[in-house]
Amino acid sequence: MQGRSVLVTGASRGIGLEIARKFQTEGDRVVGTYRTKAPDEKFLAVSCDVTSTEDVDRVFAEAEEAHGPVEVLVANAGITDDQLLLRMTRESFTNVLETNLTGSFNVAKRAIKGMMRARSGRIIFISSAVALRGESGQANYAASKAGLIGFARSLAREVGPRGITVNVVAPGLTETDMSGALTDEQRERLLQQIPVGRLAQPQEIADVVHFVAGQGYINGEVIHVDGGAAMGH
Numbered sequence: 001m002q003g004r005s006v007l008v009t010g011a012s013r014g015i016g017l018e019i020a021r022k023f024q025t026e027g028d029r030v031v032g033t034y035r036t037k038a039p040d041e042k043f044l045a046v047s048c049d050v051t052s053t054e055d056v057d058r059v060f061a062e063a064e065e066a067h068g069p070v071e072v073l074v075a076n077a078g079i080t081d082d083q084l085l086l087r088m089t090r091e092s093f094t095n096v097l098e099t100n101l102t103g104s105f106n107v108a109k110r111a112i113k114g115m116m117r118a119r120s121g122r123i124i125f126i127s128s129a130v131a132l133r134g135e136s137g138q139a140n141y142a143a144s145k146a147g148l149i150g151f152a153r154s155l156a157r158e159v160g161p162r163g164i165t166v167n168v169v170a171p172g173l174t175e176t177d178m179s180g181a182l183t184d185e186q187r188e189r190l191l192q193q194i195p196v197g198r199l200a201q202p203q204e205i206a207d208v209v210h211f212v213a214g215q216g217y218i219n220g221e222v223i224h225v226d227g228g229a230a231m232g233h
Helices: 014-027 055-068 090-118 138-164 184-191 202-213
Strands: 005-008 029-034 044-047 072-075 121-126 164-171 222-225
Touching: 005 014, 005 055, 014 029, 014 072, 014 202, 029 055, 029 072, 044 055, 055 090, 055 164, 072 202, 090 121, 090 164, 121 138, 121 202, 138 164, 164 202, 202 222
Parallel strands: 005 029, 005 072, 029 044, 072 121, 121 164, 164 222
Antiparallel strands: none
8 A cells, every 4th residue: 555544533624634635635634623514525535533532543443443553643633612711610620631631642642552563653733823822712722732742741751762752833813714714803803923824735735744744853853833823842
């Protein structure tokens, strides 16, 4: 079989969809997960709730049967539930951490089993510029995405000697359904915080993820793709 076996979580739309498309276009064998609606794409789409270890095991089993052991994992699945802290419920806080951080733990733990045997692998977590600079009303989201950085760097030290690299790509505000829901006032305020003066395109994030997945000596790094929004952090 040609190309690598690649698993992208949260691949039904936005950044995750573009990442899956990028690997597919470059000749890799891709499985992309979704929660509610399967994307109409050329890659194999499988439903998965990353907070469920049973779901995660099933998805990896399907990926392994179709394409062989997963060689590249892109942990992209995530949610938001924005509220100012005084209004944020404990459930809102823990739900976001459960999906964004614990969900990434679930898929990474399952992926490294095969990667350790192969003594090779690439794991890439999708974080956010918000993890570095913070954002009002996103304490839960920022905490979950910042947690990915510590998790990734610790894991990079554990599995690096086995030929497995672990890195983080941290996008800034990107043209997706999420940014499309912003009011004109919110959009303008956020644009003023981005030195290049525009939002990222999902393809720009996908290009960086694909590049990092092709490198064997980048490890434990946080690669910012945010137009300079989080520079200095």
